[in-house]
Amino acid sequence: MTSIGTGYDLANSIFSPDGRNFQVEYAVKAVENGGTSIGIRCKDGVVLAVEKVVASKLLKHGANKRIATVDRHLGVVYSGMVPDGRHFVDRARDEARAWRDTFKTPIPTADLASRLGGYMQAYTLYQSVRPFGITAIVGGFDSELDTPVDGEVGSGPKCGAGGKGEGKKHGGPFLYMIEPSGLYWGYYGAATGKGRQAAKAELEKLDLSGSGALSLEEAVKEAARIIYVAHDDNKDKEFELEMSWISGADGPTKGKHQEVPKALREEAERLAKKAIEKDLEGDDDEEEKKEGDKMEE
Amino acid sequence: MEFGTSGSLNEDGIHVDMDRLKKGEVNLGTSIMAITFKDGVILGADSRTTTGAYIANRVTDKLTRVHDTIWCCRSGSAADTQAVADIVQYQLGLFAMTNGKPPTTQTAASIFQEICYANKDRLSAGLIIAGWDERHGGQVYSIPLGGSLHKQSYAIGGSGSTYIYGFCDANWREGMEEGDAVNFVKEALKEAIKWDGSSGGVIRMVVLTAKGADRHLYLPDTDYAVRHN
Numbered sequence: 001m002t003s004i005g006t007g008y009d010l011a012n013s014i015f016s017p018d019g020r021n022f023q024v025e026y027a028v029k030a031v032e033n034g035g036t037s038i039g040i041r042c043k044d045g046v047v048l049a050v051e052k053v054v055a056s057k058l059l060k061h062g063a064n065k066r067i068a069t070v071d072r073h074l075g076v077v078y079s080g081m082v083p084d085g086r087h088f089v090d091r092a093r094d095e096a097r098a099w100r101d102t103f104k105t106p107i108p109t110a111d112l113a114s115r116l117g118g119y120m121q122a123y124t125l126y127q128s129v130r131p132f133g134i135t136a137i138v139g140g141f142d143s144e145l146d147t148p149v150d151g152e153v154g155s156g157p158k159c160g161a162g163g164k165g166e167g168k169k170h171g172g173p174f175l176y177m178i179e180p181s182g183l184y185w186g187y188y189g190a191a192t193g194k195g196r197q198a199a200k201a202e203l204e205k206l207d208l209s210g211s212g213a214l215s216l217e218e219a220v221k222e223a224a225r226i227i228y229v230a231h232d233d234n235k236d237k238e239f240e241l242e243m244s245w246i247s248g249a250d251g252p253t254k255g256k257h258q259e260v261p262k263a264l265r266e267e268a269e270r271l272a273k274k275a276i277e278k279d280l281e282g283d284d285d286e287e288e289k290k291e292g293d294k295m296e297e
Numbered sequence: 298m299e300f301g302t303s304g305s306l307n308e309d310g311i312h313v314d315m316d317r318l319k320k321g322e323v324n325l326g327t328s329i330m331a332i333t334f335k336d337g338v339i340l341g342a343d344s345r346t347t348t349g350a351y352i353a354n355r356v357t358d359k360l361t362r363v364h365d366t367i368w369c370c371r372s373g374s375a376a377d378t379q380a381v382a383d384i385v386q387y388q389l390g391l392f393a394m395t396n397g398k399p400p401t402t403q404t405a406a407s408i409f410q411e412i413c414y415a416n417k418d419r420l421s422a423g424l425i426i427a428g429w430d431e432r433h434g435g436q437v438y439s440i441p442l443g444g445s446l447h448k449q450s451y452a453i454g455g456s457g458s459t460y461i462y463g464f465c466d467a468n469w470r471e472g473m474e475e476g477d478a479v480n481f482v483k484e485a486l487k488e489a490i491k492w493d494g495s496s497g498g499v500i501r502m503v504v505l506t507a508k509g510a511d512r513h514l515y516l517p518d519t520d521y522a523v524r525h526n
Contacts, residue, residue: 104407111396146433149403149410149446159471160333160450163506164434 013127023131024124027080027180030133034079035066035239036195036230039137040223041175041188042208045216045247046139047260048077049223051195051231054238067244067259071096073106074140075244075257079193080180081133088136091119104150109140113176113184121182131180135192138178141246141255144171173246195230202226216247220260224268228276241269322374323348326495328457328486329359329370331427331437332469333450334478337506338427338435340370341482343457343490344498355498364389366505367405367428372455373421373442381412381422402428406438406446414444425452429505457489457496464488475504479513487521 008014009022016022035051050066067077068089076092078085095115099107116138123131146161177190189203206222207213214222220243227241243260247253260268329342342359345352359371361379363386371378385408392400406426413422426438439452451469453461464485473481482502490496500521502513515521 102408102411103404104410105403148448149407149438157448157450161434161436162333162335162472163337163429165431165507168431170432 011127012124012130021124021181024181027131027133028135031080031135031180031192032194032196034081034134034193036191036193036199036227037066037077037079037135037137038192038199038203038223038226038230039077039139039175039177039187039190040203040206040208040214040219041139041173042216042219043213044173044251045141045219045245045253046075046173046175047216047219047223047243047245048075048137048139049227049241049243050077050079051193051227052240052242053236054240057238062240065259066242068092069244069257070112070138071100071106072256073142073246074109074112074138075246076136076138077244078134078136079196080135084132085134085136088116088120088132088134092116092138095119100150105147106143108142109138109174109176110186112140113138113174113178113186117178117182117184119182120178120180120184124181133180135180136178137190137192138176139174139244139246139257141173141248141257142171143249143255144169145249172248191226191230194235195227195232199226199230202229216245216251217264220245220264221268221271224265225272225275228269228272229279241265241272243268323353323376324495325357325359325372325375325378325455326457326493327359327372327455328453328461328489328493328496329372329425329455330453330458330461330465330482330485331370331425331451332473332478332482333435333437333471334473334475336435336475337366337429337504338437339478339482339502339504340368340425340427341486341500341502342370343486343496344501345496346375347495352497357498358501360501360503362386362510363405363426364393364400364428366430366510367400367402367426368503368505368510369405369409369427370425370454372423372425377420378422378424381409381420381424384412385409399430401430401433402426402436402438403433406436406440406448409438410440410444410446413440417442417444423454425454427452427505429507431507435505453485455489455496457486457493460492461485461489475506479504483515483521490517 008016012023035053037050040047048067052066070076070092076089096107123129175187176184178184188208191199245260246257249255324347326347331340340360344357346354346357361382362368388408389400424440429435437449437452439447486500500515504511514525
């Protein structure tokens with residue numbers, strides 16, 4: 001960063017002459033120091049996972065959750081400054097609640113992402129604030145069923161509705177990632193935090209959009225493996241894996257955002273550790289070969 | 298304490314104003330209905346607006362658009378229902394723009410309900426919301442005086458509706474063809490107009506399907522036999 005000291009990095013509302021907002025770029029640096037978060041959107045649901053770095057042995061194991069539920073069908077995970085993330089989640093809950101108040105229906109994931117993107121962006125505009133030091137991953141499952149209006153009397157008539165659009169699919173799993181600039185895109189697989197490079201490389205190997213797309217349970221196991229692969233043993237020794245998932249109404253969570261059950265998580269962790277060990281053995285062989293090559297030089 | 302005929306004794310906090318209209322307020326003492334059929338929904342209404350015994354308008358349009366394929370039938374105070382429909386039309390227009398997709402009938406119904414419930418002490422509005430959207434097809438919601446929301450296969454409302462409960466129960470069928478459905482609405486409203494003194498004039502209908510909104514008009518001159526425009 002050669003521009004440090006030029007004065008253009010001191011406040012949010014000042015552009016540098018080449019059109020950059022340094023405060024936002026510094027916020028991205030804060031994210032890059034945070035524990036790795038990933039999200040996987042597969043054909044029948046969404047999985048969120050985070051590498052929770054254990055800062056102290058005095059912290060209670062399994063407490064201090066990092067993945068938050070925003071509405072019954074929505075979950076958020078983030079990398080970066082945890083207090084910023086907590087505030088961001090509060091805002092997400094307010095938005096979801098406000099939508100339900102006016103429209104009497106759950107907020108679609110895309111609309112929540114749009115509103116949160118707008119909120120994040122507003123913190124890049126003013127002298128009096130700093131940008132969020134987080135990148136957030138928002139996962140949701142918009143109901144594919146004809147959901148009733150909240151508070152409607154009874155379940156409504158079983159008969160009557162005619163003239164539906166034939167063969168059209170509605171709802172489904174969705175995944176968005178929102179950056180400190182306010183930029184957000186929809187993803188099949190998203191990764192952020194310190195291990196994002198390795199995680200992205202692993203996500204790209206998965207078939208998430210094709211016809212043979214991953215099942216939800218497979219995605220849970222992949223998510224666990226990717227967090228383990230992205231974890232750097234040399235920098236942080238201890239970490240906990242936290243995972244949540246959202247399926248459709250006919251899936252294991254019945255459309256709700258929930259923590260992955262202990263049994264499945266432990267099974268996924270066992271497989272992840274096994275896969276890592278295998279990888280390491282392979283790596284050792286390669287390294288030996290390389291060293292051999294060098295000797296010949 | 299005096300007990301009048303209006304039932305409006307609210308000093309004791311128990312009796313409420315049964316005469317919801319103010320003196321001289323324009324009333325839609327009405328016959329309105331909306332039904333689901335094979336391809337969507339049909340809304341129907343008479344056209345009489347009264348101030349007491351005087352017919353203030355004999356060709357009123359009680360079927361009001363709030364979005365392209367979401368309409369409502371209005372009964373009660375003309376002023377109140379127009380004001381509410383205006384607010385909802387604005388909200389749905391804004392919804393379509395900000396979300397890049399048309400609102401569903403239930404979105405419309407819930408906005409109507411919010412307004413009717415929050416202002417229940419001040420409004421006299423009996424509304425029927427009917428609409429077509431791609432996801433749910435044709436849907437009918439009824440919002441009576443207190444601001445509750447009821448999803449129904451078909452709904453009837455207004456003073457004239459009391460005369461046609463039996464007719465509708467006996468003759469409404471699920472999945473009617475458009476011709477049969479239009480005929481059903483017409484026959485029901487004819488009966489309501491015949492028996493209800495505060496209903497009358499022409500019969501108006503709106504047919505909402507994937508093809509959009511289609512208006513019908515039937516005049517009493519031919520006993521509502523001919524469709525105009």
